[in-house]
Amino acid sequence: MKLNVPNPALVRLCTVYRLLDKLVAEGVLRVSSTRIGRIIGAEAHTIRKDINYLGEIGEIGSGYDTVRLRDHIRYRLGLDKKRNSCVVGLGRLGSAILMYEPFSGSGYTIVAGFDSNINKLETAITSVPLFPAHEIVDVVREKNIELGILAVPASAAQEAADRLIEGGVRGIVNFSPAMFSYDSSKIYVTHIDIVRELTALSAYISLSFDNFKH
Amino acid sequence: MKLNVPNPALVRLCTVYRLLDKLVAEGVLRVSSTRIGRIIGAEAHTIRKDINYLGEIGEIGSGYDTVRLRDHIRYRLGLDKKRNSCVVGLGRLGSAILMYEPFSGSGYTIVAGFDSNINKLETAITSVPLFPAHEIVDVVREKNIELGILAVPASAAQEAADRLIEGGVRGIVNFSPAMFSYDSSKIYVTHIDIVRELTALSAYISLSFDNFKH
């Protein structure tokens, strides 16, 4: 059976899933599409449609059981599988991500950190095992790492990505300010460029002024 | 005159804009839609269409002049306007963003950092002026800050965002693992939740297996 969920819906569902985890932890038992929508910034009918792509689960007239909906999304989206992750590039940003607390309990344990600068491996204060960058391929294989987080300088992005992919990683979140080329049939990549985010916001702001002349 | 650019196209154009800046710096004079597409991971016709939303600029048969195209995008998207930014939350992630080198020359200078913990303001090593969180509203007003970067714990997200908005910020990049509610007619917000990114990749990976059973 093939699950046919539009891409934007799938991303929203991941957000909903994370929200449900919080609501469950807070002891909330039931939630409506309206309420979910208000929290994550979407319309209620969008949320209902998204959830409905995964099959019927709510109770008409009385919203969703938080635990049941969370487990349903987890199951249908295959999120019950835990995956090992690693961080490549242990500058300030990479180190911050390596020690990022919200990872704990998320199912995406960071099991390795890499940097080409040996000094950084020795001075870092963390319980995560650290390795020199030239061992990426081997360590990724040995530790069965499926997700990579890239936080290297622009100039190192392509090589670091190549090594991760060679080691067998299935997904990469790229925080470096450069893109890299890859075989999109083999791996999923998300590019997060902080400057680009500010640029996009800036464009929205400029374009939102009615008197902006062209 | 209203510029009618689809949202995904606008985001891609910001990526193209950043790429052109690099190409110009490298001394590249001309570039084709095919080449841009290969680098940023899109089809050539998509790139041509995106650029074309901003009006004619290329030379048929010989690609785009890098400088001219960059300036054109900058002008049409209102990116020539420099905007002051600030970082709220100076934990590891916030500090890393505060000192993030790629900001220099990007036009989005970080002119202030905030934290509710006074100790963090004193121990941080940076040339960016730091302030206690209760001064957000005033400092944002005084320094004419238009963009805010949120890197606070989940529990502090709503209040920090409220203060930024009260101070007059027009856009927020939210790196905190919680969402907050806001008046979407007044401000633009981008949520970047690192755990959500890994979750989404994980879902793609799971769903890409043909034998994934439901």
Next chain:
DNA sequence: GTGTGTGAAATTCTTCACAGCG
């Protein structure tokens, strides 16, 4: 009243196809 589920309509976005240029 407030809710969900869902096919159909509407909209947005992408891809195609090709004219015309170097």
Next chain:
DNA sequence: CGCTGTGAAGAATTTCACACAC
């Protein structure tokens, strides 16, 4: 040949509208 520009076609996504349940 490869290149851009662009209207038209096509696909993807969102929104609507309403049946039905609490």
